[in-house]
Amino acid sequence: MEHQGGARPERARTPAEFVALLRQVKEASGLTYRQLELRAAERGDLLPRSTVAGALSRSALPKAELVEALVRACEGEERVGAWLAARDRVASGEAAPPPAPDPAAGPAPVAAAPTPAWKRPRALTLAAGVIAVVALAAVGASALNASDEPSDPAPSRSAKAVSVPSGVVRVQPLRAAGLCLTDGRDRKGRYGSHIAVFRPCGEAVPPTTELEPLGGGVYRVRWRHPEHGPGCLAAPAKGAAKGFLEPWDDCAAAARLSVEQRGEAYVLRLEDGRCVGVNGAAVEGAEAVLGRCGGADAQRFLIRRGARP
Structure with a gap:
């Protein structure tokens, strides 16, 4: 059967575009990493969810075996040959042929630009920053704008110290405890670098997450990744990542957070008065966003010791 629409591997020019x-x-398959692993096993393939999650979060060209198993599980056997041929062409550095117009398929998908290292702070160019800010404005608007609920007051200076689990922890939305804070991409695909998102806890490591105490009830979120190394979550003040949390290797520039207890849950408040929340519904891939503290459940988290449930 001829493949209609969807991703077209022949368009890839670089490893980053191929990934x-x-x-x-x-994403088009609608399958979680766990479901992909099970479907691949039914076809006699090995597709560990941690391996495919790591491969899809990087810009390096995946191994042919992984490409074959992933495509077979998502699109079927008939699509494997096209993907492997495209992978071999990209690996050899051969230029992609200009694709023939396909009116029935609609506009061609926009391939992502080569992705910078997930932990590297950088200055965005004016053009890229303006385009991405406009595109991302709609994504975070509902979470970043003022809430209809009453404002959550800032803690008093005499507030009792909060006991926060030490070492590796899981930061989980109060109403979606099966999700954990980890790295990922914005769901609109408009920003080329990694940001903090929520994914099923079984797929959220690496990186590991730690709340590193800085004294005075202030913490920073430190991530450790076997490939990218250590980094900390920063809150960029401008550019395409404004309103999100982005991993940087410069931990001196990390967001400084107070951790406040609200019953069984915690609120993570920045020094500028904003709070960490979930962008929209607490579903797989939802972004961690910064907005006015409103006392909503979307801004309350469970913090539990250990990397996995």
């Missing part, structure tokens, strides 16, 4: 197209295939 971006593979991510489209995974």
Whole structure:
């Protein structure tokens, strides 16, 4: 059967673009990493969810075996040959042929630009920053704007110290305890670098998450990744990542957070008065966003010791 629409591997020019197209295939399948692993096993393939999650979060060209198993699980056997041929072409550095217009398929998907290191702070160019800020404005608007609920007051200076689990922890939305804070991409695919998102806890490591105490009830979120190394979550003041949390290797520039207890849950408040929340519904891939503290459940988290449930 001829493949209609969807990701077209022949368009890939670089490893980063090839991986971006593979991510489209995974998202279009509607399958979680665990479901992909089980479906691949039914077809006699090995597709560990941690391996495919790591491969899709990087810009390096995945191994042919992983590409074959992933495409077979998502799109079927008939699509494997096209993807492997595209992978071999990208690996050899051969230029992509200009695709023939396909009116029935609609506009061609926009491939992601080569992705910078997930932990590297950087200055965005004016053009890229303006385009991405406009595109991302709608994504975070509901979470970043003022809430209809009463404002959550800032803690008093005499507030009792909060006991926060030490070492590796899981930061989980109060109403979606099966999700954990980890790295990922914005769901609109408009920003080329990694940001903090929520994914099923079984797929959220690496990186590991730690709340590193800085004294005076202030913490920073430190991530450790076997490939990217250590980094800390920063709150960029401008550019395409404004309103999100982004991993940087410069931990001196990390967001400084107070951790306040609200019953069984915690509120993570920045020094500028904003609070960490979940962008929209607490579902797989939802972004961690910064907004006015409103006392909503979307801004309350469970913090539990250990990397996995």
